[in-house]
Amino acid sequence: MPKINPKQMQQMMRQMGISQENVDAIEVIIRCPDRDIMIIDPEVAKVHMMGQLTFQITGTVEERPRELMISPDDVKTVMGQANVSEEKAKKAIERSNGDLAQAILSLSQSQQ
Numbered sequence: 001m002p003k004i005n006p007k008q009m010q011q012m013m014r015q016m017g018i019s020q021e022n023v024d025a026i027e028v029i030i031r032c033p034d035r036d037i038m039i040i041d042p043e044v045a046k047v048h049m050m051g052q053l054t055f056q057i058t059g060t061v062e063e064r065p066r067e068l069m070i071s072p073d074d075v076k077t078v079m080g081q082a083n084v085s086e087e088k089a090k091k092a093i094e095r096s097n098g099d100l101a102q103a104i105l106s107l108s109q110s111q112q
Contacts, residue, residue: 017050019049025042036063039057070090074093082111092106
């Protein structure tokens with residue numbers, strides 16, 4: 001690839017309606033249903049092009065399994081709605097991956 005002067009590159013990008021701005025980020029986290037993708041020491045560029053805003057991210061990537069956080073209020077809600085014990089409510093929430101409505105439905109159906 002030929003060497004291009006950075007100033008010339010910026011000028012060409014402006015002429016095409018593209019602007020780029022660096023973002024001072026410490027960490028980037030992408031949350032997926034089953035895992036978190038962590039980008040450590042990222043270099044982040046925010047790019048405006050043709051009415052769209054995109055981010056370009058480079059860095060060290062780590063993937064971690066997603067831990068399900070179950071709040072006491074969620075457990076109480078499921079217990080009250082499905083009329084079950086705390087233990088059964090927690091297990092149902094875990095099986096439904098945190099979806100309270102699904103947990104209540106599954107418990108209600110199993111009681112019929």
